[in-house]
Amino acid sequence: MPGALNPFVWDRPVDDPSKIVGMEAFANQVALILKGQTNVALFGPRDTGKTTFINQLALELARAHGDDAPPFDVVKVNLQRVVSLPGFIGCVHDAMVGHPEKRMRRAAQRQIGALEKEIGFDIRVIKGTVRSAAAAPAQDAETLHAQLMALRSLSAHLVVVFDEFQRLRHCPGDPLAIIRSALMSSGANHVSLLFTGSIRNALQMMLERSDEPIFGEAAQLQLPEISRVDFLEYLEFQFQATGRPADEDALEYLLSATGAHPRSTQQLAWECWQTTAVGARVTLGSVIAAHERLVQSIERSEFAAVLNVLMGGDESEINEVRALQLVADRGGATVTSRAVATLYGFSSHSRVPAALERLRRRGLVDRRERTWYIVDPLFAEWLRRASPLVDRPVSVADPD
Ligand SMILES: Nc1ncnc2c1ncn2[C@@H]1O[C@H](COP(=O)(O)OP(=O)(O)OP(=O)(O)O)[C@@H](O)[C@H]1O
Ligand SMILES: [Mg+2]
Numbered sequence: 001m002p003g004a005l006n007p008f009v010w011d012r013p014v015d016d017p018s019k020i021v022g023m024e025a026f027a028n029q030v031a032l033i034l035k036g037q038t039n040v041a042l043f044g045p046r047d048t049g050k051t052t053f054i055n056q057l058a059l060e061l062a063r064a065h066g067d068d069a070p071p072f073d074v075v076k077v078n079l080q081r082v083v084s085l086p087g088f089i090g091c092v093h094d095a096m097v098g099h100p101e102k103r104m105r106r107a108a109q110r111q112i113g114a115l116e117k118e119i120g121f122d123i124r125v126i127k128g129t130v131r132s133a134a135a136a137p138a139q140d141a142e143t144l145h146a147q148l149m150a151l152r153s154l155s156a157h158l159v160v161v162f163d164e165f166q167r168l169r170h171c172p173g174d175p176l177a178i179i180r181s182a183l184m185s186s187g188a189n190h191v192s193l194l195f196t197g198s199i200r201n202a203l204q205m206m207l208e209r210s211d212e213p214i215f216g217e218a219a220q221l222q223l224p225e226i227s228r229v230d231f232l233e234y235l236e237f238q239f240q241a242t243g244r245p246a247d248e249d250a251l252e253y254l255l256s257a258t259g260a261h262p263r264s265t266q267q268l269a270w271e272c273w274q275t276t277a278v279g280a281r282v283t284l285g286s287v288i289a290a291h292e293r294l295v296q297s298i299e300r301s302e303f304a305a306v307l308n309v310l311m312g313g314d315e316s317e318i319n320e321v322r323a324l325q326l327v328a329d330r331g332g333a334t335v336t337s338r339a340v341a342t343l344y345g346f347s348s349h350s351r352v353p354a355a356l357e358r359l360r361r362r363g364l365v366d367r368r369e370r371t372w373y374i375v376d377p378l379f380a381e382w383l384r385r386a387s388p389l390v391d392r393p394v395s396v397a398d399p400d
Pocket of ligand 1: 009010011012013014019020021022023044045046047048049050051052053198226262263264266267
């Protein structure tokens, strides 16, 4: 029966390679850089597909690219929730023993078993145990080092991915130095590293920190956008293949509403699919209605929660709210106009850029070709709709 399952994924990274849109060429490019023994730092705003890309990249790395670029193994370490060395150790442990490939999983189990014998305890207990405060930090550093040494011995051609690497900046115990010593020293020539991060400045600061310029050699790349036509073809195909063909104007509207932002596009497609019966068409009207529902759902989302926290904050946080509203209403090309800044309640137009920088560190806004924009298109639309200032012209008498 066609179309039993909703083909659109928006609540987790995409791992089915047939559902990853538009990343083949970039995966090939990054794989060749990594196989050429250069580390890569990959930047991409939240929800734009970094983790999904890593899945595509792993497939590409597993291919042979000629005699000097044999297949590589990949270990993906997810640092999403790491705020301490024991947390880091736990994540590396999970990445090793939970490796999707049996051969790697077995090798990891063997290595970890040997390591535990050496250090005299079970690595998993680190995750849950509180040890004497004095001994713990030095011991954790040593354990992490030994564990990364075990990791590097898993394969003769290895890429280690640190997803959400920027999280380590809040991790005490100098994890960067430990990574450097274990994975970037002379014995680790067979290992290349990929760091991903959603906050460009944070990632760059870590890469270039002068007291530890360890990633000076890393190629810094930006995750490419999924092109609108690639997404259009994908949506058209998936709706059709699951028994809900979509009208052209419906698909055009869908992509305009989301600006082809990866997660939002999939979420809106998912919503449209969900409300269309098998055999029925996806029409412009149904896309508009689905978009409406999603914009309203922002009211109960993390975005609204963050906005409430900012609203209750000090002057600099209120300025962030002002800056968000300003960019939502007027776009991000003329953010330093005095007249506009006054309209939004800034005490001085010179405060706008700093507020935008803080919002960028929160992952809420970003900048493309000198223009600021709100990363999530549904959030942007929700802000616009509630704005009392959206249509207010700026007085020509105001100096600029
Ligand atoms: N190449 C792609 N093809 C199709 N959809 C994609 C692609 N990349 C991302 N998506 C969509 O975006 C969503 C988020 O992707 P993913 O989790 O990989 O992003 P991320 O950048 O790692 O996010 P985060 O910053 O939250 O970790 C996916 O659930 C999917 O809906
Ligand atoms: Mg991710």
